[in-house]
Amino acid sequence: MNEIGRTSALARELASAPWRTSTRSQTSNCVEVAPLRTGPAAVALRDSKDRGGPVLLFNRAGWLGFITGAKNGQFDLN
Incomplete structure (x- = not known):
């Protein structure tokens, strides 16, 4: 599949994906x-405030690393 085909397939999948918002999200930080x-x-x-904006994509290992880092406070701004 060429690059355009991949992009179109990804765009279709993102449009129909079962998006979920965290139950811990606040109204302005979702x-x-x-x-x-x-x-x-x-x-x-x-x-969630910019559903047509940029999307971060993770492979399985990257997602697990992101979740682990978030749980350990790696991304805290304090």
């Missing part, structure tokens, strides 16, 4: 996560 079924990315993450 992210949404969606599992992906095809391609090298396993999980997508986006800002």
